Amino acid sequence: MKTLVIDRFEGTYAICEDKDQKFFAIEVSELPQGAHEGDVLDVNDTEGTININAEATEQRRSKAKKLQDKLFK
Template sequence: MRYTIDRITGNIAVCEDEKGNMVKLAASELPKGADEGDILFDQDGTWYKDEKESSERRRVMEEKLNRLIE
């Protein structure tokens, strides 16, 4: 299952899974450099950032924002 980091507040990262459920993680569990909007997956109890999906999601969101402000 994939999770999107919705927000990081203090020591808690709130993530949304593919079904829309919100999950709280300790920020210390996040992979180094993970930030809001990044896509994560869990493998054997360790969280990893999906670099390709995170980059693609940022590109799509940037395009949507640009269309809104044009």
């Protein structure tokens, strides 16, 4: 299983980044409904599934929020 983060959307593609800072283009139609920039995706190549990892996404957003609060206060 591979873990990716949605970096941005470009046309019909979601540009995703892995832990090694490699980028992948995934067609938006292949993403789970409701996927947004910053969402963590679990990609299972064997089963051909892509799921949003809500727990990991929330952890990343919380960490970013704490950093923003620290920098701007």
